[in-house]
Amino acid sequence: MTDWPLWEVFVRSKGGLSHRHVGSVHAPDAGIALRHARDTYTRRMEGVSLWVVPSAQITASDPSDDAAMFDPAADKVYRHPTFYTVPDDVKHI
Amino acid sequence: MYTTELQKTASLGATEDPERLAAFEARVAADEFIEPKDWMPEAYRRTLTRQISQHAHSEIVGMLPEGNWIGRAPSLRRKAILLAKVQDEAGHGLYLYSAAETLGTSREEMIEALHSGKAKYSTIFNYPTLTWADIGAIGWLVDGAAIMNQVPLQRTSYGPYARAMVRVCKEESFHQRQGYEIMMVLAAGTPDQKRMAQDALNRWWWPSLMMFGPPDADSPNTAQSMRWRIKRETNDELRQKFVDITVPQADALGLSVPDPALRWDKARGHYDYGEIDWEEFYAVVRGEGPVAKERIAARRQAWEDGAWVRDAAAAHARKHGRREAA
Numbered sequence: 001m002t003d004w005p006l007w008e009v010f011v012r013s014k015g016g017l018s019h020r021h022v023g024s025v026h027a028p029d030a031g032i033a034l035r036h037a038r039d040t041y042t043r044r045m046e047g048v049s050l051w052v053v054p055s056a057q058i059t060a061s062d063p064s065d066d067a068a069m070f071d072p073a074a075d076k077v078y079r080h081p082t083f084y085t086v087p088d089d090v091k092h093i
Numbered sequence: 094m095y096t097t098e099l100q101k102t103a104s105l106g107a108t109e110d111p112e113r114l115a116a117f118e119a120r121v122a123a124d125e126f127i128e129p130k131d132w133m134p135e136a137y138r139r140t141l142t143r144q145i146s147q148h149a150h151s152e153i154v155g156m157l158p159e160g161n162w163i164g165r166a167p168s169l170r171r172k173a174i175l176l177a178k179v180q181d182e183a184g185h186g187l188y189l190y191s192a193a194e195t196l197g198t199s200r201e202e203m204i205e206a207l208h209s210g211k212a213k214y215s216t217i218f219n220y221p222t223l224t225w226a227d228i229g230a231i232g233w234l235v236d237g238a239a240i241m242n243q244v245p246l247q248r249t250s251y252g253p254y255a256r257a258m259v260r261v262c263k264e265e266s267f268h269q270r271q272g273y274e275i276m277m278v279l280a281a282g283t284p285d286q287k288r289m290a291q292d293a294l295n296r297w298w299w300p301s302l303m304m305f306g307p308p309d310a311d312s313p314n315t316a317q318s319m320r321w322r323i324k325r326e327t328n329d330e331l332r333q334k335f336v337d338i339t340v341p342q343a344d345a346l347g348l349s350v351p352d353p354a355l356r357w358d359k360a361r362g363h364y365d366y367g368e369i370d371w372e373e374f375y376a377v378v379r380g381e382g383p384v385a386k387e388r389i390a391a392r393r394q395a396w397e398d399g400a401w402v403r404d405a406a407a408a409h410a411r412k413h414g415r416r417e418a419a
Contacts, residue, residue, distance in 0.1 A: 049130075076173070078170075079267060081267040081270050083267065084267065084271055084274045086277075089345065090341075091338065091342075093273055
């Protein structure tokens, strides 16, 4: 038998928070994927909203290229507030 | 960077289903977040679309006064820092456009409204940046005022806007500190450098206070926006907070705030400050700011100059798509 397509599942645990990836389910279509996701990942009130996305639709960066991929941020410590010295008696900055 | 709500809020239509409206009002009053697929009154959607897109436009236009100093920064260190700050402003604009798009307005429509002059953005960017000290003053005062405005927006009632603000606030802190550092160096420098720092403070102080928007008495949108938890503090409350924390920072620099009426009111526990020139503010809102035309012309030019990059990306995608299909 051929597997049903794979869907990645994202749960919003409560209003105001982002959806977070929790895992995946197999399902023949989006509607059934949502129901499977509900039954698999939110049996204990873990969420208020669900997203399912076809796994094949996700383009991921290549882990073997991660050094080059994220290199541009590596030498830019000046993007952090702690790079700058402000005297202790100057407040709220 | 930030913009206050600069246009009239549409009044609540009589067409909304009263039951749904009551349920919505109750959710918001209970500090629940509203998410894109939730039902919301049209006036809430319109107000937020306008506020978030104005905020996004302010980030994008805010790159222009600083961008023209990148090539003239006094050292490689300062150039790298300013470049990083301008990159952040672009990022903040993109977070905000994305948040606004969840309300059903396309990116294209928003960009078009900015370029046609229909959309507003913060009045602060229609003032010129005349010297290097202005880059210090902008980071210290303009980003300082923006942070003051944006911190409470992390708890605004619309989820995507609140989450964008969390990211923005986290990144904004370096903007203010690098500006203050520039001011510290100039204020401790030669007499000419100190004069330059004082001159920048003189020119940016009042426009920074105007960034918080009209006084509460003349801000008809405030009550509705507070009730819907779009806004969490009034214009005057935020302005007072800004004055209270910024004046001691000016003192520490040995610079004086250009306001003869400024004095500590012991009884109130706040600084009293002089009358703001609201005529000037409304003139700038109407598009009569000193460099308003220049800013939009520069923005349009940047968009047109970038056309070949967009065309090349589209051509690459077409070619790549054909190869993958083959």
